[in-house]
Amino acid sequence: xxxxxxxxxxxxxxxxxxxxxxxxxxxxxxxxxxxxxxxxxxxxxxxxxxxxxxxxxxxxxxxxxxxxxxxxxxxxxxxxxxxxxxxxxxxxxxxxxxxxxxxxxxxxxxxxxxxxxxxxxxxxxxxxxxxxxxxxxxxxxxxxxxxxxxxxxxxxxxxxxxxxxxxxxxxxxxxxxxxxxxxxxxxxxxxxxxxxxxxxxxxxxxxxxxxxxxxxxxxxxxxxxxxxxxxxxxxxxxxxxxxxxxxxxxxxxxxxxxxxxxxxxxxxxxxxxxxxxxxxxxxxxxxxxxxxxxxxxxxxxxxxxxxxxxxxxxxxxxxxxxxxxxxxxxxxxxxxxxxxxxx
Numbered sequence: 001x002x003x004x005x006x007x008x009x010x011x012x013x014x015x016x017x018x019x020x021x022x023x024x025x026x027x028x029x030x031x032x033x034x035x036x037x038x039x040x041x042x043x044x045x046x047x048x049x050x051x052x053x054x055x056x057x058x059x060x061x062x063x064x065x066x067x068x069x070x071x072x073x074x075x076x077x078x079x080x081x082x083x084x085x086x087x088x089x090x091x092x093x094x095x096x097x098x099x100x101x102x103x104x105x106x107x108x109x110x111x112x113x114x115x116x117x118x119x120x121x122x123x124x125x126x127x128x129x130x131x132x133x134x135x136x137x138x139x140x141x142x143x144x145x146x147x148x149x150x151x152x153x154x155x156x157x158x159x160x161x162x163x164x165x166x167x168x169x170x171x172x173x174x175x176x177x178x179x180x181x182x183x184x185x186x187x188x189x190x191x192x193x194x195x196x197x198x199x200x201x202x203x204x205x206x207x208x209x210x211x212x213x214x215x216x217x218x219x220x221x222x223x224x225x226x227x228x229x230x231x232x233x234x235x236x237x238x239x240x241x242x243x244x245x246x247x248x249x250x251x252x253x254x255x256x257x258x259x260x261x262x263x264x265x266x267x268x269x270x271x272x273x274x275x276x277x278x279x280x281x282x283x284x285x286x287x288x289x290x291x292x293x294x295x296x297x298x299x300x301x302x303x304x305x306x307x308x309x310x311x312x313x314x315x316x317x318x319x320x321x322x323x324x325x326x327x328x329x330x331x332x333x334x335x336x337x338x339x340x341x342x343x
Contacts, residue, residue, distance in 0.1 A: 031059075031067035033264055035256070037093040038082045040204050042073040044228040046286050047157070047248065050279040051095055057271035066264050068093065074205045080104050080184075083251070087144050092256045098249040100183060105144035108330040109136055115191045115243035116314035117338055124245040125153045132337035147257055149250040149269050154276030157246035158222045159283045164235035165218040166211070168301065172310045181207050181219040187331070191243075194317040195310070211235050222246060223287050227294055236300040238291070242307065243314075248276070 035058075041048040048070070055068045076082050076091060083101025085091040094101060103110040112133070118124050127133055128150075141147050163169075165178065176196035182189055189199045197218070202210045210216050211234040219231055220241060226232045250272045257265060294300035318335075321327045 031065060033062070033066040033260055035066065035068045035092045035268075037068050037070050037095060038076045038085075038091050039070065039072050039095045040074045040079065041096070041225075042228060045072075046224045046228070046290070047279075048072055050275060053278060054095075054271050054275035057275055058267055061267040061271055062264055066260075066267060074203070078203055083144070083146075086146060086251065086253050089253055089255065091253070093149075093250065093252045095248055095250050098247055100185070102140055102144070102146070102249075102251065105146075106136060106140045108334065109140065110185055111187055111331045111334040112136075113188070113244045113246070114318075114331075114335065114338070115188055116311045117318075117335070118245055119342060121156055121159075121245040123338075123342060124247070126341040126343075127338050128153050128247070130337055130341050132333070132340075141254060145254045146251050147254050149252060149272035150247070150276070151269055152273045152276075153247055154273050154280055155248035155250070156276070156280040156283055157248050158224065158242075159287055160223055160240055160242040161220055161244070161246070162223045162226065162238050162302075163218055163220045163241050164211075164226055164231045165237045165239065166235050167217070168237045169239050169303070169305070172305070172313070179215070179217045181210055181216040187327070190321075190326075191314055191317050194320075195313060207231070208234060224283070224290055226300075227290050227297070232294040232298040232300040236294070236298050238294065238300055238302045240302075240304045240307070241310070 037051070037055075039048065039051060041051070051070055051072075055070065058066050058068050071091075076085060079097055079100035082091055082094055083104055086094055086101075087105070099109050099112055112127075118127075137148060163180075167174075169175070172195075178197045180192060180197040180199045181202045182192065182199035183204070184201050189201075192199050200210075200216055202216065207216075207219055208230050211219060211231065218235060220243070221229070221231060223238070223240075226238060232238065252268070257268070260268075291300075291302050295302070322332075
């Protein structure tokens with residue numbers, strides 16, 4: 001708790017200092033409407049570069065009246081800390097995970113990405129546009145004072161997920177006993193424990209060091225992030241898991257959004273959807289180039305192993321959870337909505 005409090009204090013302090021400098025003209029000319037945007041991604045990340053495209057589009061479409069300033073590399077704190085800062089009005093916009101910050105206010109949103117349940121990204125988007133998901137986002141708006149810009153959910157993260165390990169996986173049985181870095185998601189930790197791993201919660205920005213020092217032996221991530229994080233350097237065996245599709249959510253402080261003129265609000269939504277579509281169109285090519293770079297730079301090896309045994313074993317968790325009532329009603333409501341969105 002003290003650590004989160006420190007993150008929040010120093011994040012707000014850094015943001016206040018930078019915005020003060022910007023307003024005085026020290027760092028850059030002041031636009032009529034300035035919007036601060038936080039992300040955990042660093043400047044070398046393909047996602048960060050896509051966020052820069054979003055910034056360009058906002059400036060272009062607004063005729064220079066609106067400007068978005070990005071604060072990356074978790075400089076303003078972790079997902080949950082930054083989300084709290086946005087609720088307070090200290091941060092205007094967050095571009096990152098759909099669930100990790102939002103679940104502070106609406107816990108059931110943590111169930112939106114159950115491992116090995118979705119068919120594909122299109123299935124995921126249908127769920128996000130479903131009546132059930134809209135109900136959850138409305139609850140988030142009411143409790144956290146947050147809305148989202150992704151009206152079309154064009155931002156695709158990945159395009160698939162992988163597990164980077166220090167030793168090669170000969171089969172999925174090799175997951176047994178594997179020390180795995182994880183993020184704080186009770187559901188996903190339970191699934192990966194069921195698959196045999198030993199998850200440890202470690203901040204994203206501290207994961208490279210944890211791998212390097214041997215605190216953990218592996219990490220799951222979108223494939224496009226394995227190089228800029230240098231995960232491929234310390235855990236060079238990259239195996240496709242693709243446990244769930246991912247998007248990048250553009251959450252924004254509701255009060256900030258609605259104090260902007262309608263034209264600027266429209267610009268933000270259009271720029272979000274357009275930048276996401278541009279990024280998604282080149283994602284497969286980007287992923288292939290990143291794997292090639294990992295092979296050349298870090299001697300990494302990519303393996304696309306048959307996932308059927310892994311999926312079947314994961315299904316055993318859900319059957320056990322239902323039979324033994326390990327998960328709350330809210331979880332099964334999400335699963336029902338995901339099933340309803342299946343074709």
